[in-house]
Amino acid sequence: MKITTRLKRRFLRNILIFLGVCSTGFLTFCAKYGTLASNFLNAKGTIKSKDSSSAISGIQVEVKNSLLGAVGQTDSNGLFSVSCELDNSATSLDLSITDVDGPSNGSYLRKDTIIVLTPGEIASQLKENVNIMLVKSEK
Numbered sequence: 700m701k702i703t704t705r706l707k708r709r710f711l712r713n714i715l716i717f718l719g720v721c722s723t724g725f726l727t728f729c730a731k732y733g734t735l736a737s738n739f740l741n742a743k744g745t746i747k748s749k750d751s752s753s754a755i756s757g758i759q760v761e762v763k764n765s766l767l768g769a770v771g772q773t774d775s776n777g778l779f780s781v782s783c784e785l786d787n788s789a790t791s792l793d794l795s796i797t798d799v800d801g802p803s804n805g806s807y808l809r810k811d812t813i814i815v816l817t818p819g820e821i822a823s824q825l826k827e828n829v830n831i832m833l834v835k836s837e838k
Contacts, residue, residue: 737766737787738821742814743780744829746773746796748807754778755807755833757800763793763811772799791815796831806836 746758754777762769762783769783783792792814798807810833820826 737784738789738824739782739784740792740816740821740824740826741780741782742792742794742826742829743778744827744831745777746779746831746833747777748805749832749834752832755798756804757798758807758833759797759799761795761797763795764789764791789816790821792826792829794829794831796833798833798836807833808836810834 742760742762746755746760747753748755754773754775756773756775756777758773758777758779760771760773760779760781762781762785764785765783766786767784769781771779771781773779785792794812794814796810796812798809810831812831814826814829816826
């Protein structure tokens with residue numbers, strides 16, 4: 700009876716030691732659930748008027764397929780830069796472009812567009828020269 704109790708204690712002690720080490724992350728074969736594989740990307744470009752080809756300030760650029768919700772706005776030269784985190788399998792940017800400053804520099808229609816990313820752009824985490832033309836609103 701003493702021998703079986705001692706064996707049971709030793710067995711349980713070893714199990715608890717293993718679980719304690721595994722839960723602290725020292726063993727690489729422990730399952731780690733809930734972590735996402737993602738890529739970071741910085742998109743840069745210009746928003747211009749389709750009618751006059753002039754740069755438009757006050758335009759909001761949102762990356763719809765970003766994991767964390769990435770939003771940027773154009774400056775006085777119509778330039779924007781948006782940093783986003785994309786799913787590891789993403790091969791494009793789903794952009795939503797909205798005039799948020801009202802009629803102060805003219806009203807423009809909202810535009811949704813998809814920009815395809817090359818493997819080189821994904822690897823370098825940079826998409827440059829995104830040029831988007833907006834149509835003036837009739838209002």
